[in-house]
Amino acid sequence: MTELNGQEPVPVQVMDAFRLKIGDTRSFSHYRCRGLVSQVRLPQVPWAGSVLVFKNFYTAFLSVRVQRPGPGGSRRWVACLWDLCLMPCPHTEQGAQDYFSLHPNQMLCDMDQVTAVRFILRQPSPVWLQFTIEELQIFPPGQKSPQKDFPSWLSQLTPLEQPASLHGELPDPEKVSTGVQQMWMLTEVIRTHQAAACIGRFDVDGCYDVNLLSYM
Amino acid sequence: MAAAAPASLPTPKMAPTKMAAYEKRRPGSAPGTGRAPGAAGGGSEAEFLLRAGVTAMVREALLKVLEARPAEPVAFLADYFERLVPGDAAAEPAGPPQRLARALWFVGLAHHSHRTAFDSNTGAAYEVLGGGGRRRAAGVDGRLYSELLRSICRHGEAPAEAATALLRRVRCRDHEAVPFDVFRYGVLTCFVLLEFAGKADALFAVLDGGSGAADAVVCEAVLRALEEALGSGHLAQPRRYLEAGSRLGPDGLALAMDRALQERKLSGSMSREEFLKKATALFVAKVKPVE
Numbered sequence: 123m124t125e126l127n128g129q130e131p132v133p134v135q136v137m138d139a140f141r142l143k144i145g146d147t148r149s150f151s152h153y154r155c156r157g158l159v160s161q162v163r164l165p166q167v168p169w170a171g172s173v174l175v176f177k178n179f180y181t182a183f184l185s186v187r188v189q190r191p192g193p194g195g196s197r198r199w200v201a202c203l204w205d206l207c208l209m210p211c212p213h214t215e216q217g218a219q220d221y222f223s224l225h226p227n228q229m230l231c232d233m234d235q236v237t238a239v240r241f242i243l244r245q246p247s248p249v250w251l252q253f254t255i256e257e258l259q260i261f262p263p264g265q266k267s268p269q270k271d272f273p274s275w276l277s278q279l280t281p282l283e284q285p286a287s288l289h290g291e292l293p294d295p296e297k298v299s300t301g302v303q304q305m306w307m308l309t310e311v312i313r314t315h316q317a318a319a320c321i322g323r324f325d326v327d328g329c330y331d332v333n334l335l336s337y338m
Numbered sequence: 339m340a341a342a343a344p345a346s347l348p349t350p351k352m353a354p355t356k357m358a359a360y361e362k363r364r365p366g367s368a369p370g371t372g373r374a375p376g377a378a379g380g381g382s383e384a385e386f387l388l389r390a391g392v393t394a395m396v397r398e399a400l401l402k403v404l405e406a407r408p409a410e411p412v413a414f415l416a417d418y419f420e421r422l423v424p425g426d427a428a429a430e431p432a433g434p435p436q437r438l439a440r441a442l443w444f445v446g447l448a449h450h451s452h453r454t455a456f457d458s459n460t461g462a463a464y465e466v467l468g469g470g471g472r473r474r475a476a477g478v479d480g481r482l483y484s485e486l487l488r489s490i491c492r493h494g495e496a497p498a499e500a501a502t503a504l505l506r507r508v509r510c511r512d513h514e515a516v517p518f519d520v521f522r523y524g525v526l527t528c529f530v531l532l533e534f535a536g537k538a539d540a541l542f543a544v545l546d547g548g549s550g551a552a553d554a555v556v557c558e559a560v561l562r563a564l565e566e567a568l569g570s571g572h573l574a575q576p577r578r579y580l581e582a583g584s585r586l587g588p589d590g591l592a593l594a595m596d597r598a599l600q601e602r603k604l605s606g607s608m609s610r611e612e613f614l615k616k617a618t619a620l621f622v623a624k625v626k627p628v629e
Contacts, residue, residue, distance in 0.1 A: 292599065293545050293556065295592035301541030302564050303586050305617065308534045309568055309624050316626045317523035
């Protein structure tokens with residue numbers, strides 16, 4: 123609808139809080155929603171099979187195009203991903219700040235010999251003033267994501283080794299656990315409510331001790 | 339009547355400002371009642387209540403009841419109003435023992451987990467303790483502060499050894515002026531120690547199964563689990579909490595106790611006092627010393 127630019131004023135009819143009608147638009151071209159393109163240059167390493175991880179910031183649809191060597195040394199842009207929906211409802215918050223990862227099986231072409239990647243972001247909703255993607259990371263296939271060394275208590279919710287049968291003389295673990303957890307909580311209370319102020323003592327330990335008195 | 343009212347309010351230092359606020363508001367509200375302001379003696383009931391300080395007093399009492407949420411409100415209110423009646427020493431400022439008793443009563447009004455109420459009560463106690471000078475507020479010094487902490491521990495029947503260790507950590511020297519923040523922390527730690535000791539006592543009752551002496555190996559294992567859960571202080575909070583939850587869950591504790599029993603070499607028993615001593619030592623070690 124670029125025809126609207128530089129036109130004489132046209133009557134605008136407000137339909138409701140979210141929609142308005144601009145005169146007669148039948149002769150105009152289609153309305154193309156706002157978009158954003160960001161281009162990322164990649165070093166020359168084999169990117170085949172890598173995983174893209176990013177954090178969304180109010181982008182509704184994402185398309186990815188990659189630059190690959192074409193015939194005769196030329197470079198051409200190839201569509202790699204087409205209109206991936208990041209926010210199912212563009213007007214609402216859902217998915218607006220989520221983390222996404224793009225796996226090779228989602229891509230239309232492989233990432234081999236790619237020299238640059240273009241991210242084409244679209245947001246049809248006028249509610250959000252800005253939109254982008256953040257924290258873009260590309261993990262080659264061999265490299266695992268850094269958060270792999272989870273402690274065992276996190277990855278195993280129940281302990282690995284279950285005692286075959288508890289001793290009969292053992293006190294009730296439920297009750298013991300309740301008691302110990304309350305004690306732990308009270309100690310945490312003290313730890314988190316420490317006094318910020320200090321008395322302001324300047325003395326160094328022992329420096330005022332009188333060890334030797336002598337008469338002159 | 340009006341002159342006597344401030345003396346009967348709970349905090350002598352705060353009362354005049356409160357009364358002043360009412361005095362200021364009165365002319366504004368008087369036209370609403372349709373009476374001429376300043377009509378001597380002929381005020382309405384509301385005006386009399388206001389002038390005598392009853393409105394403020396009752397409001398304060400209601401607030402205290404709401405803050406403390408006592409199990410027996412009547413007994414609580416009776417005690418509260420009893421405290422309000424000034425003794426025979428109304429003419430001269432109360433001496434340190436009276437001020438100490440009053441401060442002790444203030445800090446005990448609300449449970450420490452009602453943080454706002456507890457903090458405001460502690461603030462009132464701080465003012466009562468520090469307001470003893472004839473001309474101006476003397477402030478709270480280390481002697482009064484230590485005395486208050488000692489009486490809190492004594493009233494709550496804390497294990498003497500733990501109380502001494504705690505006081506050694508949070509005490510100030512006799513001549514030092516105690517800032518409110520330090521004062522609040524000291525009072526809070528004392529109350530939390532009392533509750534901690536109570537919980538440890540209940541835990542021991544579970545561990546010994548009513549026999550009066552628990553298996554030393556099991557007790558050690560439980561205490562070690564608690565110590566390990568508390569030990570990882572350098573980690574970020576969410577992770578620390580998750581780890582403690584996994585260690586101190588029924589599964590983790592059962593495993594720790596079971597393992598301890600299997601590895602047991604010689605069996606012994608642990609008395610209640612010994613268990614309390616070891617448990618409270620863990621707590622006191624986490625209290626930040628005053629410096």
